[in-house]
Amino acid sequence: xxxxxxxxxxxxxxxxxxxxxxxxxxxxxxxxxxxxxxxxxxxxxxxxxxxxxxxxxxxxxxxxxxxxxxxxxxxxxxxxxxxxxxxxxxxxxxxxxxxxxxxxxxxxxxxxxxxxxxxxxxxxxxxxxxxxxxxxxxxxxxxxxxxxxxxxxxxxxxxxxxxxxxxxxxxxxxxxxxxxxxxxxxxxxxxxxxxxxxxxxxxxxxxxxxxxxxxxxxxxxxxxxxxxxxxxxxxxxxxxxxxxxxxxxxxxxxxxxxxxxxxxxxxxxxxxxxxxxxxxxxxxxxxxxxxxxxxxxxxxxxxxxxxxxxxxxxxxxxxxxxxxxxxxxxxxxxxxxxxxxxxxxxxxxxxxxxxxxxxxxxxxxxxxxxxxxxxxxxxxxxxxxxxxxxxxxxxxxxxxxxxxxxxxxxxxxxxxxxxxxxxxxxxxxxxxxxxxxxxxxxxxxxxxxxxxxxxxxxxxxxxxxx
Ligand code: PMP
Numbered sequence: 151x152x153x154x155x156x157x158x159x160x161x162x163x164x165x166x167x168x169x170x171x172x173x174x175x176x177x178x179x180x181x182x183x184x185x186x187x188x189x190x191x192x193x194x195x196x197x198x199x200x201x202x203x204x205x206x207x208x209x210x211x212x213x214x215x216x217x218x219x220x221x222x223x224x225x226x227x228x229x230x231x232x233x234x235x236x237x238x239x240x241x242x243x244x245x246x247x248x249x250x251x252x253x254x255x256x257x258x259x260x261x262x263x264x265x266x267x268x269x270x271x272x273x274x275x276x277x278x279x280x281x282x283x284x285x286x287x288x289x290x291x292x293x294x295x296x297x298x299x300x301x302x303x304x305x306x307x308x309x310x311x312x313x314x315x316x317x318x319x320x321x322x323x324x325x326x327x328x329x330x331x332x333x334x335x336x337x338x339x340x341x342x343x344x345x346x347x348x349x350x351x352x353x354x355x356x357x358x359x360x361x362x363x364x365x366x367x368x369x370x371x372x373x374x375x376x377x378x379x380x381x382x383x384x385x386x387x388x389x390x391x392x393x394x395x396x397x398x399x400x401x402x403x404x405x406x407x408x409x410x411x412x413x414x415x416x417x418x419x420x421x422x423x424x425x426x427x428x429x430x431x432x433x434x435x436x437x438x439x440x441x442x443x444x445x446x447x448x449x450x451x452x453x454x455x456x457x458x459x460x461x462x463x464x465x466x467x468x469x470x471x472x473x474x475x476x477x478x479x480x481x482x483x484x485x486x487x488x489x490x491x492x493x494x495x496x497x498x499x500x501x502x503x504x505x506x507x508x509x510x511x512x513x514x515x516x517x518x519x520x521x522x523x524x525x526x527x528x529x530x531x532x533x534x535x536x537x538x539x540x541x542x543x544x545x546x547x548x549x550x551x552x553x554x555x556x557x558x559x560x561x562x563x564x565x566x567x568x569x570x571x572x573x574x575x576x577x578x579x580x581x582x583x584x585x586x587x588x589x590x591x592x593x594x595x596x597x598x599x600x601x602x603x604x605x606x607x608x609x610x611x612x613x614x615x616x
Pocket of ligand 1: 272273274275276278301302303304392396397425426427428454455464
């Protein structure tokens with residue numbers, strides 16, 4: 151049984167399912183249509199739940215791709231938007247308006263060190279575009295490094311920075327982007343978390359304890375190699391990383407990796423950028439920002455998704471020194487920092503504090519990860535369970551020894567099954583074989599219990615089909 155919920159969605163009076171599907175096929179991007187064999191037709195949302203047009207309720211474990219941070223239609227955030235919409239929707243940032251100043255002040259109070267200057271954008275891609283521009287102008291160097299398996303945006307320019315091949319197309323991308331090996335404890339060439347599970351692959355075998363992965367040093371050496379061999383005059387403009395690679399399937403950097411990586415980059419005059427688009431705002435439970443979990447302070451932080459709880463906004467935060475090189479006039483963004491977005495963003499920050507969201511992520515996330523981890527011994531196909539707080543990945547494989555990804559049609563059947571039982575889960579990773587669990591951060595343990603029963607049943611159904 152799904153946990154009880156008092157909220158009653160209104161009746162749907164719009165297009166019926168078949169009409170919606172026809173329009174989707176004809177008039178909208180059909181590519182995204184393949185997520186489910188029979189897509190869900192969502193009508194309304196409230197906190198961690200969604201309802202389809204037939205009034206059927208779902209637990210939303212994907213939060214509109216890690217974006218609905220504090221809950222669908224959160225009343226406090228909704229009220230802030232409504233009040234602002236009665237006063238002022240838009241004015242150019244050439245003028246002062248109270249909301250952007252209020253927001254910048256509040257956001258900066260959440261960041262450490264000298265991270266004090268805020269640029270509000272409309273998306274994560276725009277934020278990363280600007281961060282790279284800033285780093286290049288500030289250092290006077292062109293070359294940038296990201297980690298393999300990363301996702302930093304979909305503009306043609308950023309497709310060069312994004313290393314995940316799924317999101318790169320046969321089209322010219324930005325120049326000067328290099329990729330260093332990401333420390334992937336499960337699939338990387340050098341040992342890690344579960345290497346002892348795989349004696350059949352001696353190359354991956356090592357005896358390091360979880361959290362003490364000595365292999366991280368090999369990945370740091372890899373980064374040093376990229377810097378040494380590929381950077382003209384050994385100089386680098388920027389190094390960018392996510393503390394947990396989101397789209398890449400919740401691949402978590404080993405403790406201490408970023409500290410050493412930042413040292414290497416800074417030794418060559420480069421700036422360090424932390425992409426907090428998915429990892430920020432308390433989602434990791436242990437820390438408000440992903441970079442804090444690695445014990446580092448970046449020079450530039452980029453964010454989007456959860457900061458607006460679904461309202462489109464993004465931001466770059468940097469130091470006054472770096473901002474100074476950008477000058478007064480260079481960056482202009484028509485919609486970025488509009489009063490409604492800022493009012494929403496401000497309310498989201500308040501809600502995260504008032505509802506102790508970060509602590510909830512730690513508590514519910516640990517509970518969820520432990521429950522999922524128990525599936526590893528129950529099912530051959532559950533290869534890896536990883537993540538922190540409510541940013542969780544489960545990698546499905548053919549078998550634990552080969553670690554070959556579960557074939558796409560089998561993956562699709564499992565997703566279809568969980569959806570039919572009322573649980574919406576994300577998908578990701580290079581092979582599309584990772585369950586991505588990143589719900590609104592108001593998820594409860596009762597929701598976890600129901601979701602676990604559904605995931606277990608879907609895996610049992612899969613075993614029976616074999
Ligand atoms: N960085 C990361 C880590 C992301 O996950 C995403 C979006 N998936 C982006 C940047 C780009 O954000 P947007 O889609 O808002 O442009």
